[in-house]
Amino acid sequence: MSVLNLSTATLASSDRTDVDLVARAKALVPDLREARSEIDRLARPPEELAERMKQEGIYSMTVPHEYGGLQSSLDTWRQVVTEIGRGDAGVAWGLTLVTACNWMAANLYPKHVSEEIFARPNTNVAGVFSGRAVKARRADGGIVVEKGMWFFNSGVYQADWDLLGVPMFDKNGEPIGPGVAAVPMSDVKNLHDWNPSGLRGSGSTNVAMEDVFIPDERIVSLMGCNRGEVKPTYPEVPIFNAAFGPLMVLILAFPVLGVAKHIMENFLETVGKRDIKLTTYTNQGEAPVTHLQTGEISAMFDAAESIIVRAVEKVDLWSAGKAFMPVAERARVNRDVAFADRMVFEAATKLSEAGGGSFAHSKNIANRLWQDARVATMHPFVNPSSNFETYGRLLCGVEELLMQV
Known part of the structure; x- marks a missing residue:
């Protein structure tokens, strides 16, 4: 087999692994939704679900092959966490943080330390x-x-x-x-x-x-990681050559995209079962105002996803090269994530206003999803004001703030 054919075969194998991983994450969505009450009671994933995710390789997608991991792409990371977020945004949030820390522990510590950490299979x-x-x-x-x-x-x-x-x-x-x-x-x-x-x-x-x-x-x-002074163990692998700061911000958007999809799915599943109080509409889905609302809100969700996909592509582009991602590009990714997150929450809030008074009930799934979106967009890494200011300072030629860029 020629070198070219060997590289192509390896890439195709890697792609199939990533596709399979996304499919396995998607298959978990019904079980995650079914376990909603138990998740809320425990305030963490039930052990059997967490173990299933581990056995499916979902936690190991950011672990190098050398340590038994899948070494998946950044876009696979996005898709997997987003699918888990469709099932339960909290479980997806824990997943995206664990996979980020797996990435860091395997890649930014001395190799013998990483070997000690990942000495046992399926370490998290x-x-x-x-x-x-x-x-x-x-x-x-x-x-x-x-x-x-x-x-x-x-x-x-x-x-x-x-x-x-x-x-x-x-x-x-x-x-x-x-x-x-x-x-x-x-x-x-x-x-x-x-x-x-x-x-x-x-x-x-x-x-x-x-x-x-x-x-x-x-x-x-920490600042050495932010500035690229701590050199990665696997610089030849794009996912492990990603700039630390924007990566740690970007992965926080993945659960948010998942809950956005769940919010929209839930609304469309129930819209035909509600009326609009104090109007003649006995089916909310037949009302023009509902069409306007869903048209605008779906556009906001789609726009947020497009922004995050572009940010993933930007990080990937720099990761594939030899130069460290410049501070302006890092700050731009952070700005974009903050903007996309804010758009998701604003869209979720608009949709909550279409839910009527029953939205206020604590057992209403729409209320629960809105709460997930609210908490997920409160992390300081995705604070809009801080990230907008940082990028704005750079555009105006003022020294950057001492932040996670």
Whole structure:
């Protein structure tokens, strides 16, 4: 077989794997919807569903082949999480964060550290890159976290390791900036306090640590990752050569696209079963106002998806090259994600206004989906004002803010 034919065959095999993975995610949608009450009760995925997702390879799509992962494309990542989000946005949120941390743990730490993390099959990694009241000190060969808490550790119930934000110190014990430490879950305490109005299935409990030593080799600089100073282990593989900052922002939009699709599907399934109070319309689906609403809202959802697809293509384009994604391009991806997320929430709100008074009931699925969209678009990484300001400053020639770009 020629080199050209070999490359083509390998690519085709990879494509089939990605297509299969999206199909397996889609097949999970009915079961996720059926488990809605149990997900809400547990405030995390039921163990049997989480295990099924693991066995289907869904958590390992961002793990290198070397560690038994599928090493899927960024667009497959988008499609898989979006499909899971059609089933349950909270479960999809936990998934997208775990897969992001799997990506980081396998690619931005020293190789022998990554090998230790992924020594066991189907290892998962969760993470929170900023801490609350973390008290740490320099120790010989590393740091000691005397006490600390980390909020909203999404997907941690499926994790074997945690990536937690810690201070870094020079040899004299002076702070030198934020780091992200890889810590085995045996050193981390889940506080079981996740009780939100939306994204309940993410299992985003707060976690804590006390008197834990972390060696230097398990800590990477957060700003170094943002600026491309921490070199990837697999730069020849586009997904692992992606710029850290925009990737971590972009993957947060994938569950939002999923809940947008679920919102629209739910509305269209029920629109013919409702009337419009104080009018002569006994079938809401026959009213011109409903046609106008669904036309505009579907356009907003489609536009948001198109923006995210374009952002995926932009990150892919730079990942395939040798140059690190410029700051303006990174800031543009962040801006686009924030804008798309806001559009989804605004469209969801418009659609909620067409739901009538019954929308207010806590058992109304439309209300639950709206709450998912609200919580998913509140993450600081996708804050519109911050991201618009950052990109606007760059356009105006003003130094960028110290953010996740």
